[in-house]
Amino acid sequence: MNCLNMDKKMHKSVKAGDLLISEPFLQDENFVRSVVLICENNENGSFGLVLNKLSILKLNELIDNISPLECDVYVGGPVEQNTLHFIYKGESLFESSIKLKENLWWGGDFDELLEMLKIGKIKEDNIRFFIGYSGWASGQLEDELAENTWIVCDTADAESVFTASPEELWRIILKNMGGEYQQMANYPIDPRLN
Known part of the structure; x- marks a missing residue:
C-alpha cells in the first residue's frame, strides 16, 4: 500500500477512492479510529463514508417490505x-x-439494487449500506490534513475494504502501510497509556 501523511502542499491529491485513516489519538467521538472512504472531493467540499462503524440497525429495519434482507x-x-x-x-x-x-463503486439505482439483492443477482457480501455521511465544507478537509488529523492511503483495494472486520480495519490498514504506521497500529487510544 502506498499511503502518506499529507503535508499542506499535497492536499489536492486527495481524491475519490482514497482512504482517510484517523490519527491514533483523535478524540472526536465520530471519528475515533475511523477509516473514511472519500467518494467526492472538489472545490465545493468533500464527501466520505466511515467504513468501520457498524450501526445497531439492519437494512430491513430501515426499509419496509424487504424482510429477507438483513444486511x-x-x-x-x-x-x-x-x-x-x-x-x-x-x-x-x-x-x-x-x-x-477498480471494482469499487458508489451509489446507483436503489430500487433496482434492492431487486437484485432479493433475487440473488448481487451478494450481500459485495455491498455496504450507510446511514449518514462524513462531509467537509470547502477547505475544511485541507485544514484537517494540515493539522495531521488524517493519514491518507491512496492504494487500498476494494477487497480490503470489504473483507476486514470493522473492529480491525483501522489497525490492519496501518499495519499494511509498514514503517512508522505499523507502530501506530498498536498505539492505545489514550496517549497516557502509551
Whole structure:
C-alpha cells in the first residue's frame, strides 16, 4: 500500500477512492479510529463514508417490505443520518454508479439494487449500506490534513475494504502501510497509556 501523511502542499491529491485513516489519538467521538472512504472531493467540499462503524440497525429495519434482507448498516458519518448510501464491489451494476477504484463503486439505482439483492443477482457480501455521511465544507478537509488529523492511503483495494472486520480495519490498514504506521497500529487510544 502506498499511503502518506499529507503535508499542506499535497492536499489536492486527495481524491475519490482514497482512504482517510484517523490519527491514533483523535478524540472526536465520530471519528475515533475511523477509516473514511472519500467518494467526492472538489472545490465545493468533500464527501466520505466511515467504513468501520457498524450501526445497531439492519437494512430491513430501515426499509419496509424487504424482510429477507438483513444486511448490516454502517454509520457513514455524523451528517444527515436520515439518508441511506451504498457502495459495492465488482462490475458496475448501474449507469449512475460512480467508480471510486477498480471494482469499487458508489451509489446507483436503489430500487433496482434492492431487486437484485432479493433475487440473488448481487451478494450481500459485495455491498455496504450507510446511514449518514462524513462531509467537509470547502477547505475544511485541507485544514484537517494540515493539522495531521488524517493519514491518507491512496492504494487500498476494494477487497480490503470489504473483507476486514470493522473492529480491525483501522489497525490492519496501518499495519499494511509498514514503517512508522505499523507502530501506530498498536498505539492505545489514550496517549497516557502509551
